[in-house]
Amino acid sequence: MAGAADTGARPRVWLHASDPAHLPGLTVLAAHLSEQPQGPATRVTGAPDAPGPGDDPRDIDKALDSHPARMLVLAGTVLPVPLIERARARGVALVLVDAVNPVPSGGWRILPGYARGILAQFQQIHARDTAAAAAITRTVKGAVPVLVTGALARHAPVRGCNARELDALRHAVGARPVWFAHALPESEADAVFLAHAHALRRAPRLLLIVQPTDPAHGAAMAARAGDVGFVRARRALDEDITETTQVYLADTEDDPGLFLRLAPVTYLGGSLSPQALTPSPVVPAALGSALVFGPQAAGGDRAFLETLRRMGGGRQIGVAADLGEAVSTLLSPEAGAEAALRAWTLATEGSDATHTVARAICDWLDLNARGPA
Secondary structure, eight states: OBOSOOOTTOOEEEEEESSGGGHHHHHHHHHHHHTSTTOOEEEEEOBTTBOOOOSOHHHHHHHHHHSOOSEEEEESSEEOHHHHHHHHHTTOEEEEEEESSOEESSTTTTSTTHHHHHHTTOSEEEESSHHHHHHHHHHHTTSSOEEEOOOOOSSOOOOOOOHHHHHHHHHHHTTOOEEEEEEEOGGGHHHHHHHHHHHHTTOTTOEEEEEESSGGGHHHHHHHHHHHTOOEEEGGGTOOOOTTOOEEEOOSSOOTHHHHTTOSEEEETTTTOTTSOOOOSHHHHHTTOEEEEOSOOOHHHHHHHHHHHHHTSEEEOSSGGGHHHHHHHHHSHHHHHHHHHHHHHHHHTTHHHHHHHHHHHHHHHHHTSSSOO
């Protein structure tokens, strides 16, 4: 797994997860580093397709020859001692992140002072919380700066959108309440339109924005909305949202973030259909939209949605008939605002820590542009 390609004289940072659970955090950190002005080129290992060099010093030397790095960033509960020692022998700086209770690999970890000797080779240690920082500080006894930085973000930040387009849409929508059907398959269109009819009873000015999974389905979905009796407009035809528009078909290739920023409530398209694909729930949550979702989801999203449900950041429904009531409930100002805040908190958790670590790494590289670590 590689990050940004090496360019010119940019320093190189190798990020390695000794525990797969730490890989998402390092992947997001690598992306954040690469996006910094004059940021380093990055390489990430620890995934099944890029596991890292292992413990054989010869393999480690080959990896360092092939991908020379100025800094090695490690995450995981087990410290890979051979990698640490070979990196330090070459003058590679070491940084430990997301640290909780790091222990050296190998059978000698129980020897008094052994852990301290390994940890003392690091330039910085970023602990996950105050308790972890205190325990590591007792071990290193001042040999290394130990910072309480927090757990790294596991989800990449949301991309920006076209500000001019967003302003135009906000002007057209005005103060009307909005909900969004995100990546809606044709098989769920009727269920969403029935849910909209239900929600309109409580909020007569409610606007539904539908983004089909395939923009080519926009015409058919617009026709079905018309059959139900809705006044609709299609983005693909440059039709404007007016005061009477009830359904707006976003049947273009626009980034969904453009519409998610308008909607305090989002239905996760495909989550009521076993054969349909669902979009990532992280982006709507990170943009402050409370989620309504069915029982179906991509494997990697199930844990996020379950946590979201437990936190009250969204509503899971079992059947399509429950969609309208769930949307209506979350559109109420108090319930919707609380759910959206919890969704946003879950999706953006750790972003401050990732930013802090990235800045610390870049600052160290700037201050130590030349000379041994």
